[in-house]
Amino acid sequence: MACGGEVPDPDQLRDWVMDSLRHLGVPEPAEICVRVVDAEEGAALNRAHRNREGPTNVLAFPGMAPLLGDIVLCADVVHSEASAAGRPVEHHWAHLCVHAVLHLLGHTHDAEDSAEAMENLEREILAGWGIPDPYRGVGQAAG
Secondary structure (H helix, E strand, C coil): CCCCCCCHHHHHHHHHHHHHHHCCCCCCCCEEEEEEHHHHHHHHHHHHHHHHCCCCCEEEECCCCEEEEEEEEEEHHHHHHHHHHHHCCHHHHHHHHHHHHHHCCCCCCCCCHHHHHHHHHHHHHHHHCCCCCCCCCCCCCCC
């Protein structure tokens, strides 16, 4: 995979996902597969599963317990969005891990009230890691 920047260590990705699950009260054992892809593969997955063109930052595919699902993160998009928003890329990786976990657990941002609830959970989890509100000021929200 060729991508435009460094990818977090697999242990770091796992920690963000598992800490999110613990914060949300999900009992163990819980399993989530996390995969990092480049823009080409991200675009193919987005087209195949969401009928949308181009890569997206994160896709979440819910499963059945104990496998809660799969998370696919597109490194190229993560880096591009972090740069455009002037955010540390590590903060954006963490945010998208939390965002995807919430999607796997059934949270959505299709309506204003559900988006607000989801964003509040994201802020709460990220604040516990010392990461500022990703929705404050300029920047792109996770999708």
